[in-house]
Amino acid sequence: MPWCPKCRLEYREGFAKCSDCDSDLVEKLDDDVKEESEVIEYTVDPPMEPVLLVTVGEHFEAELILNMLKEADIRCYFKDKGAGSYMSIYMGFSIYGADIFVDKKDFDKANELLIVMNEQPDIVEVDEETEKSIQTKQDFQETEEEVQQSQDIRKGILKTLIITVLAISAIALIAAVLHIFLK
Template identity: 40%
Template sequence: MPWCPKCKSEYRKDIKRCDQCDIDLVKKLENEEQELNKDNSEELLISLSDSMTADMIEAKLEDSGIPVLKKHKGTGGFLNIYMGSSNLGVDLYVPSKFLEKAKEVIHLELS
């Protein structure tokens, strides 16, 4: 089925142009999601031993406009829910394009 590369609408086989965008249809859309994911891949920022420090740094990064992915090690996520904290460690990840800015933020926070 043909697709409009601009509005991503799908058309019947006999249609050649997008009636909304007035451009030629293509047989297959480029996989833009893969490109976006490649640009926004996560990078490990820091590994911490306790979730309290991780929460503090996570809040500081988010205040700076940096998205954060927090991953508990092992069963740490379960322990954090069950016990309220975990000492198994936490890894903080940020999008690769924010890595340098995030390093500056945590350097100021941990100094």
């Protein structure tokens, strides 16, 4: 039975050309012949030469920086410091922080982006209710601090009174003992 070498379709006897691609039919297909759609081309980036860009304390901070770098088409990755990867698995976070690496050829560009990112002020929009809540908490904290200071002053006065009473009692006791022995 004839076959089309490009489409890899089987034809009945008597056909000489493929009706789809107009190729000459062959009697047998080669197993190692691949059609164009089967040929897959892969593009491989050259190996990365990693350079330490920055060390951060938290994973979320590392993720923010990585996303910024990836948006700028800079190849990067982060690696937990010390036993941080194990801590992340068992505890959900790491106290050791993470190192962020970039390709050596992109280091200057990545460093500039990082500097720009750090210079940006944090802009947070706060509605009136949240602002009142924050103000109330600040007022409460100030009140708490004032109460603590007042309690500290009272404790100081109380300690002074106790020491004074003890000193007077000691003097009275010494006087009584001396009075008994000197009689």
